[in-house]
Amino acid sequence: MATKTPAETEIALQRMVTIYVVTGLLFLVLPGTFLGVWNLVSISGRHSLAGLAPAWLQAHGHAQIFGWIGTFVIGIGYYSLSKMGGLQPVAVSRAWASWALWTGGVTMRWVANVSEFQWRLLLPVSAALQLIAFVIFFVTVSHHKAQPGKTKRAPIETWMKLVIAATIAFLLALILNQVETAVLAATAEHPVIPHWLDQRYLFLAAWGFPVLAVWGFNARWLPVFLGLREPSSRGLLAALGASACGLAAALFGHLQIATVLLLIASILATVSLSVFRRPRKPAKTQGVSAMFPAFVRGAYLWLLIAAALGVYAALADTHGGVWGASRHALTVGFLSTMVFAIGQRVLPAFCGMRLLYSKRLMGASLAILNLGCLLRVASEVPAYEANIRAAWQILPVSAVTELTAVTLFAVNLGITLLLPPPCPAVARPLTGTALSHPS
Numbered sequence: 001m002a003t004k005t006p007a008e009t010e011i012a013l014q015r016m017v018t019i020y021v022v023t024g025l026l027f028l029v030l031p032g033t034f035l036g037v038w039n040l041v042s043i044s045g046r047h048s049l050a051g052l053a054p055a056w057l058q059a060h061g062h063a064q065i066f067g068w069i070g071t072f073v074i075g076i077g078y079y080s081l082s083k084m085g086g087l088q089p090v091a092v093s094r095a096w097a098s099w100a101l102w103t104g105g106v107t108m109r110w111v112a113n114v115s116e117f118q119w120r121l122l123l124p125v126s127a128a129l130q131l132i133a134f135v136i137f138f139v140t141v142s143h144h145k146a147q148p149g150k151t152k153r154a155p156i157e158t159w160m161k162l163v164i165a166a167t168i169a170f171l172l173a174l175i176l177n178q179v180e181t182a183v184l185a186a187t188a189e190h191p192v193i194p195h196w197l198d199q200r201y202l203f204l205a206a207w208g209f210p211v212l213a214v215w216g217f218n219a220r221w222l223p224v225f226l227g228l229r230e231p232s233s234r235g236l237l238a239a240l241g242a243s244a245c246g247l248a249a250a251l252f253g254h255l256q257i258a259t260v261l262l263l264i265a266s267i268l269a270t271v272s273l274s275v276f277r278r279p280r281k282p283a284k285t286q287g288v289s290a291m292f293p294a295f296v297r298g299a300y301l302w303l304l305i306a307a308a309l310g311v312y313a314a315l316a317d318t319h320g321g322v323w324g325a326s327r328h329a330l331t332v333g334f335l336s337t338m339v340f341a342i343g344q345r346v347l348p349a350f351c352g353m354r355l356l357y358s359k360r361l362m363g364a365s366l367a368i369l370n371l372g373c374l375l376r377v378a379s380e381v382p383a384y385e386a387n388i389r390a391a392w393q394i395l396p397v398s399a400v401t402e403l404t405a406v407t408l409f410a411v412n413l414g415i416t417l418l419l420p421p422p423c424p425a426v427a428r429p430l431t432g433t434a435l436s437h438p439s
């Protein structure tokens, strides 16, 4: 086979990451958010979480965490680490293999959960496909070398340690998923993880790899994008330590200890990244919404709210309302705000040196997302826990508000990817490091 030129490899990498992004967006909109809205409207109609098929709730959660966030993380991981050296030609073909297995696995899981069709077979097979896809990614990126031309590996920087920890947490979550689904297929009546186990597993799935990945990428990018001071390495490593202990405590069922440790980790990460300190330099907002820095800071407020609500939930939740509010302050308020903000900042460039289609759509998607999250988090506790009528009426409004935000985000990125790039696709040299030198 003819060897590819650097320019051809670059284009192949951009095409690959574009397909990952489009796949993630599809999981976000339909199996993820649309089903989430459907679930919340049903729960609000019954005035209770009880009675709604838990398999549908779990199908929604899996599609969002693995189908959306997971697909983005794997695609961006392949792209960025390929550019950091060493793996270009082989990474492209492996990335496609991972994509096919991963997309097949996540889709199969959703269908099995929602329809219960052949679920005893589909559930463990779907977990195996996801695990194999991720192992290919894991093996590929763990062999990545330093910059081409440099023989010695540089010491591992703190942001990279966080990203490595996130990758390990991701692998652990998928191994647990494999074991859980095999046990369910052999013993359960429906494709539903029992509540006690699901609750522990969700700590790893939500607070594990997505949060650690955000802290890692933020440590690399926020000093450039927001002009923040360089993060404190010691503080970030302390946050990582507290978070790892919190996740371990959650897996063993010590939820009060786990939530306190995750609160400590969140405070440490926020302080160490200097998110709320006066920036050193002006933020770089060219090509994106001028509110970009405010939304990134707002995401950290949501992180602290999610962590504090988690402590409250472990002490006082009776009907799932405080856990739900904490989970969505984290997944919608922190993670989704961060992906909407940073994603619209970096993905157009990764996917072929494009410019974001609309700064105003970006600002609108983020503002509406935050409004929806505020309505949701503020009304879920009084509705579920105290059965307050007005709060039950706000919940469906919050769901539709969040769906609107998600649609705007997907439309903005979708049009960005459909329109031809303003400059030739290979504007950035292949040896440029997307992660090392964010521009």
Ligand code: HEM
Residues within 6 Å of the ligand: 033, 036, 037, 039, 040, 043, 049, 057, 058, 060, 061, 062, 064, 065, 069, 198, 202, 206, 323, 324, 325, 327, 328, 331, 332, 335, 336, 398, 399, 402, 403
């Ligand atoms: C339109 C936005 C969303 C709506 C309307 C929604 C709705 C829901 C509902 C009704 C539940 C059941 C538990 C509860 O009542 O709190 C739930 C659970 C969950 N959601 Fe969402 N959600 C949305 C967005 C998201 C996002 C963006 C993520 C992740 C990135 C996410 C992750 C989860 C997870 C992990 C669960 C737990 C599933 C389980 O019990 O195993 N959700 N969601």
